[in-house]
Structures are given as C-alpha cells and as structure tokens.
Amino acid sequence: MDVDLEAVLEAKKAQYKxxxxxxxxxxxxxxxxxxxxxxxxxxxxxxxxxxxxxxKGLARDNTQLLINKIWQLPVEKADGMILVELPTPSTxxxxxxxxxxxxxxxxxxxxxxxxxxxxxxxSRMVFDESGQEWKPRWGYKRVDDPKDKWMIEIPDRADxxxxxxxxxxxxxxxxxxxxxxxxxxxxxxxxxxxRLKAPLPPPLTKDMSKYQLTHALGxxxxxxxxxxxxxxxxxxxxxxxxxxxxxxxxxxGDMAAERKKNLEILSSVTKRKEVVDAEKAANRHMxxxxxxxxxxxxxxxxFSKGIKPKKTQPKxxxxxxxxxxxx
Amino acid sequence: xxxxxxxxxxxxxEKLSKFVGENLRYLVERPDGSYCFRLHRGRVYYVxxxxxxxxxxxxxxxxxxxxxxxxxxxxxxxxxxxxxxxxxxxxxxxxxxxxxxxxxxxxLYGNHVSKSGLGRVTENMVQYQGVLLYSMSDIPLGFGVTxxxxxxxxxxxxxxxxxxxxxxxxxxxxxxxTLV
Numbered sequence: 001m002d003v004d005l006e007a008v009l010e011a012k013k014a015q016y017k018x019x020x021x022x023x024x025x026x027x028x029x030x031x032x033x034x035x036x037x038x039x040x041x042x043x044x045x046x047x048x049x050x051x052x053x054x055x056k057g058l059a060r061d062n063t064q065l066l067i068n069k070i071w072q073l074p075v076e077k078a079d080g081m082i083l084v085e086l087p088t089p090s091t092x093x094x095x096x097x098x099x100x101x102x103x104x105x106x107x108x109x110x111x112x113x114x115x116x117x118x119x120x121x122x123s124r125m126v127f128d129e130s131g132q133e134w135k136p137r138w139g140y141k142r143v144d145d146p147k148d149k150w151m152i153e154i155p156d157r158a159d160x161x162x163x164x165x166x167x168x169x170x171x172x173x174x175x176x177x178x179x180x181x182x183x184x185x186x187x188x189x190x191x192x193x194x195r196l197k198a199p200l201p202p203p204l205t206k207d208m209s210k211y212q213l214t215h216a217l218g219x220x221x222x223x224x225x226x227x228x229x230x231x232x233x234x235x236x237x238x239x240x241x242x243x244x245x246x247x248x249x250x251x252x253g254d255m256a257a258e259r260k261k262n263l264e265i266l267s268s269v270t271k272r273k274e275v276v277d278a279e280k281a282a283n284r285h286m287x288x289x290x291x292x293x294x295x296x297x298x299x300x301x302x303f304s305k306g307i308k309p310k311k312t313q314p315k316x317x318x319x320x321x322x323x324x325x326x327x
Numbered sequence: 328x329x330x331x332x333x334x335x336x337x338x339x340x341e342k343l344s345k346f347v348g349e350n351l352r353y354l355v356e357r358p359d360g361s362y363c364f365r366l367h368r369g370r371v372y373y374v375x376x377x378x379x380x381x382x383x384x385x386x387x388x389x390x391x392x393x394x395x396x397x398x399x400x401x402x403x404x405x406x407x408x409x410x411x412x413x414x415x416x417x418x419x420x421x422x423x424x425x426x427x428x429x430x431x432x433x434x435l436y437g438n439h440v441s442k443s444g445l446g447r448v449t450e451n452m453v454q455y456q457g458v459l460l461y462s463m464s465d466i467p468l469g470f471g472v473t474x475x476x477x478x479x480x481x482x483x484x485x486x487x488x489x490x491x492x493x494x495x496x497x498x499x500x501x502x503x504x505t506l507v
Binding site: 246247248249250251252253255258259261262263265266268269270277279280283284286287290 | 328329330331332333334336337340341344348349351352355356361363364365376379380383450451453454476477478
C-alpha cells in the first residue's frame with residue numbers, strides 16, 4: 001500500500017502544539033532560577049468563560065517559552081545525557097532567616113570607646129633574643145613560653161619548698177577560669193533583657209565572703225546527677241535560704257477539685273471565727289439587759305408621768321479610791 | 328489570667344467573709360452554675376466557668392476584664408475590695424446599715440457615715456465588722472467597716488462616725504478610669 005509519508009508526518013505534528021509561541025510583550029527571564037515572568041494582561045473574557053482551559057494554555061505557552069530559552073544555552077553531552085549549564089541567577093531572593101543582630105559591646109569595648117582607646121595592630125611574630133629566631137607573640141611555640149623554662153628562680157624571701165611550676169600552672173588555670181567568667185558575663189549583659197535567667201555563680205576565688213561560700217557550697221551540692229539527693233552534709237553545715245515556691249493550679253483544669261480545695265480553705269477561714277468572741281458576747285448581754293430594763297420600766301410605768309426615778313446609791317460608795325471624799 | 332494560690336485564696340476569702348460570713352459557701356458552690364475566682368493583672372475576678380474558658384483564648388495583654396472584678400491585690404499582697412464586688416456580696420450580706428436620704432449624698436461622695444445619717448442597723452454587730460450600706464429604699468449604695476458596735480451606736484453622739492467608708496457606687500463616676 002502506498003503511504004503518504006508527508007501526510008502521516010503532518011498528522012503526527014498536528015497532535016502536538018507548536019513550539020513557537022507569539023506574545024505581545026516578551027517575557028522576562030531569569031533562567032538561572034528557571035523563572036519566567038509574563039507581563040501580558042490577562043484576557044478577562046476568556047477568564048470568565050473558560051477559566052481553567054485558558055490558564056492551562058497560558059501556563060503551557062509560557063513553559064514552552066522558558067524551555068525554548070534554555071535550549072538557546074550552550075549544550076554539553078556527557079554519558080549520553082544532554083546537559084545545560086544555567087547562568088547565574090539574577091533575581092535576588094529574600095533570605096530565609098532574619099539578619100543577625102549586631103553583637104553588643106563587651107565590657108572592655110565599652111570602656112575603650114568611652115576613653116577613646118583604639119586598637120593598635122601588633123605584628124604576629126616577635127624576635128626572640130635568647131633563641132635568635134622569630135617566634136609568634138602568642139599561641140603554640142610562643143616567645144617566652146613557660147613550658148620552655150626548665151628552671152625557675154625562687155623569689156626573695158619566698159618559701160623554697162613550694163612547687164613553683166605547679167604554682168604557675170595553677171595561676172594559668174585561674175586566669176582561664178576568670179576569662180571564661182568574664183566572657184559569660186559579657187554575653188549575659190548584651191543579651192536581650194539584660195541578664196541570663198539564672199544568675200551566674202560567683203567566680204571561685206580565695207577571698208570569697210561567707211555568703212558567697214555558702215551559696216557556692218549549696219550549688220555544688222546540687223550539681224550531681226541525682227540533684228544532690230545523696231550528697232552528705234558536713235557537720236554544722238549552714239543551710240542556704242531559699243524562697244518558697246508557690247504552686248498555682250491550672251487556669252482551666254479540674255474545676256470540681258478546685259472548688260473542693262476552695263471549700264476547705266473557706267472552712268478553715270470561717271472556723272477561726274467560731275471561737276467565743278468576748279466582745280460579741282458582752283454586746284449581746286448588754287442588749288439583753290437593756291431590753292429587760294426597758295420592759296420592766298414600761299410595766300412599772302415609771303416614765304409615764306415625767307417623774308424622774310430616784311437614783312439608787314452606787315454600792316461601792318466610799319470604798320473606792322475616792323479623791324476628795326477619801327477619808 | 329491564672330488561678331489563685333492557696334495563700335491568695337485565703338486572703339480573699341477572709342476579706343469576703345467579713346461581709347458575707349458563712350454565706351461565702353454559696354458563692355464558691357453555686358447551684359446555678361460553676362463559678363470561680365481568677366487572678367488577672369493583680370485583680371481578682373469572679374467568673375462563670377464557661378466565660379473563663381472563653382477568656383483563655385485571649386492573650387494576657389489583650390484581656391482587659393471578665394466576669395465581676397471583686398478587688399485587687401496590693402503590692403504587699405493585701406486584698407482590697409472594689410465597688411464592683413457590691414453585686415456579688417449584697418445578696419448574701421449579713422450585716423447591713425440603712426442610711427437616711429439626707430446623708431446618702433455625703434456617703435456617695437466618699438465620706439464616712441455619721442450617727443446622724445443612720446436610719447436602721449442590724450442587731451449585734453461588732454466593731455470593725457464589714458457592713459453593707461443601703462438607702463432607706465433598700466438600694467445598695469456601697470460597703471464599709473463599722474467603727475462602733477450596734478450597742479455603742481445607740482448612745483453615740485450625732486457627729487460620731489459609725490461606719491468607715493470603703494467603697495460606694497459614686498466611684499463608678501469618680502474613679503471610672505481606675506475601676507477596670
């Protein structure tokens with residue numbers, strides 16, 4: 001059978017859309033980011049009548065244009081694969097995390113700023129006179145390294161039996177600890193809110209006050225894996241004072257339990273008042289007396305004719321501490 | 328907003344029981360629904376449970392008020408009752424004083440109650456007892472503390488103060504800004 005090759009090709013071609021897309025305004029490309037921006041206005045009529053179809057077509061056309069653009073780049077072939085090296089992206093993307101805030105000044109930096117002290121650049125290498133060679137000012141194999149000294153001269157009128165090498169090592173350790181403490185203090189000062197949540201323990205020095213020692217001892221006792229549960233106390237050890245922690249119930253938890261607790265508190269509050277109140281009892285007694293007196297007077301009719309009742313003599317007359325009448 | 332601690336609850340109850348005594352039980356355990364006391368920004372609110380649960384959705388900074396404000400804690404952790412508490416305590420109050428119409432205004436301007444203004448009074452009141460103050464037509468006007476017992480009141484001179492002013496309904500106008 002005779003096959004019309006051209007017709008078959010045409011038919012095959014007609015299945016796919018053309019790779020050529022015509023646009024009124026050309027797209028903006030950032031091939032490095034595989035980004036194409038279409039600035040052409042949308043066809044509002046098409047958007048209303050056949051929205052999905054229109055948008056799909058638009059996406060297809062623009063993707064085609066982007067791919068056309070990629071194909072214009074130089075192509076390499078490696079291991080039977082076609083590779084394109086993308087150019088550097090031109091669109092600036094915002095960073096994921098916020099810009100870090102500038103670090104606060106350390107104690108020394110604030111002081112230097114106030115005094116107008118400026119850093120002088122000092123050379124890293126120093127000439128060592130004794131060794132006749134250049135050595136670094138600090139760090140490994142530094143100049144005047146105490147490790148190089150095999151002998152230390154004992155100072156005047158000092159204890160000759162003390163280990164001065166050990167003393168030196170101790171001093172260095174102390175310096176490191178002090179520096180670390182200052183570093184932490186710098187961080188705590190410059191952090192938001194002024195200071196770290198827990199106050200820094202005081203640096204362990206020889207001249208600590210009694211309070212500081214007690215505090216440090218309390219902290220050290222608790223600094224074990226079992227939070228000081230098995231730490232033995234020394235005889236007559238001072239107990240550091242601690243603020244009582246108040247317990248607050250949940251905002252909206254078990255209401256029945258809360259009510260029960262409130263009732264318990266209420267009963268304890270009202271119970272205290274059930275003790276005989278002398279004042280109240282006296283008042284009640286006075287009221288009763290007054291009432292009975294009034295009733296008595298009314299029944300006798302003493303006040304009915306405006307006659308004053310004869311005053312009865314007080315029983316203790318002449319017996320008390322009587323001032324003028326005293327004999 | 329948070330629940331009161333045991334100590335705070337005790338302080339609040341002690342103050343409230345000065346006015347309502349044993350009847351405070353009916354405020355804690357109400358038959359018509361579940362009510363609770365909540366602390367928010369130093370003020371104590373008497374709130375219906377459902378309302379309190381809704382209020383938990385509002386941030387601490389945004390929540391201004393809820394339910395009835397009973398009073399506030401001072402910085403030294405004393406509890407001061409506020410005039411808004413009048414509605415809560417008035418139906419359970421044990422001790423009452425009725426003020427004569429001509430003395431009403433003086434009290435509503437924040438003055439103490441003198442003997443001359445006293446209309447009626449509950450029997451057997453002790454000194455420094457929390458007391459509700461009513462007008463002669465039974466309208467609650469505020470509350471205060473007695474300075475004399477009921478017996479002493481009878482014989483007091485007209486100018487003597489018989490009840491110290493604590494709160495009055497005039498505060499709704501006078502201290503409108505500080506009440507919330």
